Amino acid sequence: MKKAYQSNWFSGLLALLFALLLFFNANSEGNSGNTASTSQVYDEMVYNVPVQLKYDEDQYFVSGYEDTVAVHLSSANRIQLNLETNEDTRNFQVVADLTNVSLGTTEVPLRVTGLSSAVSAELETKTITVTIEKxxxxxxxxxxxxxxxxxxxxxxxxxxxxxxxxxxxxxxxxxxxxxxxxxxxxxxxxxxxxxxxxxxxxxxxxxxxxxxxxxxxxxxxxxxxxxxLPKKEVSLRFTATGTPPADVGSFTFDASTSVVEISGSNSVLETIDTLEVPIDVSGVRTTTKQTVMIPATGDYTIDPDEVEVTINPIYSRSGSGSSNTWTIDDSSTSVGGNGSSSSSSETSSEDESTTDTTENSEASTDQSADSPN
Incomplete structure (x- = not known):
């Protein structure tokens, strides 16, 4: 009976020791975790922080110094660090005290003032060189x-x-x-x-x-x-745009002028010899006059900046049995009413050929009438 009592007492003591061991071990891990969480330090580099000079501004003029510096900030408090990093919410300043500095050029130390105790700062540049004059x-x-x-x-x-x-x-x-x-x-x-x-x-x-x-x-x-501004004369080149009538094969353009004057810098004028002027020929079936603005960029100006153009449609030959291709080339452009087109030349040649054939037929008939039976 005595042995059983001793055995229970021993088991209880052993259980108590294990419980105490687990308790202290758990507390130790918790404290270790808290220490780890509070020991984390955050860092920020702040650039272009103004240097504040402390001196009598009514008596002295200071020059020759770098007016901004970089500051390295660190803190375990992330919120406080962000406040000091932000230019709108920061409290600290970088100051150079010149109140006891003599006239001339000298090197003075920089220091950080007004910084929260939760944040530490280190200056990348610790001194500046200044020149002090009356x-x-x-x-x-x-x-x-x-x-x-x-x-x-x-x-x-x-x-x-x-x-x-x-x-x-x-x-x-x-x-x-x-x-x-x-x-x-x-x-x-x-x-x-x-x-x-x-x-x-x-x-x-x-x-x-x-x-x-x-x-x-x-x-x-x-x-x-x-x-x-430098000036230069350049020629105009007219080009047709838009959708012409189906039976119009080409156009000629008679313009009030073929040359305009442009003004601008030499580097711009050197790149321009001709200006392209687009003419809208959509629906033009008869001779039509248009006043057209000459396109220009902001790099030069044009004088005159508009031109009067007479548009002359040239109809396609009928009965060709093939589809017409509408084309405009430089040969169909004229100035002052001297324009001509390849289409009209071909028509003229065809008419002359027809006349010659008719005359030859009449001559042949006359010869047959005069010959003896």
């Missing part, structure tokens, strides 16, 4: 800067007007002494435009034509330039 302002007369491509394309500048003609330039004291010219740089224009109207930011140039740093945004001026 701030000054001076008035300059503005000149238009014409692109070099104008000469190559054959443009001739007739008149130039700038408004306002004089602007105030703010920059550093030493930079101001280097300014040789203030210009309004024009960009390229449409190849068929004879007038340029552009509003542009002015630039300050040194004696070598290099662009100098001035206050941003720079003053703006409106520039109007009137140009003379």
């Amino acid at each position: 701030k000054v302002t001076k008035s300059f007369e503005v000149e238009a800067k014409i692109p070099d491509s104008f000469d190559a394309e054959g443009y001739k500048v007739d008149t130039v007007s700038i408004s306002p003609k004089t602007v105030e330039i703010t920059t550093g004291e030493e930079t101001m002494a280097e300014i040789a010219q203030v210009v309004a740089p024009l960009s390229n224009v449409t190849q068929s435009a004879d007038t340029i109207n552009q509003t542009v930011n002015v630039q300050a140039l040194d004696s070598k034509g290099q662009v100098l740093s001035i206050e941003n945004p720079a003053p703006q001026v409106k520039v109007t330039v009137k140009l003379s």
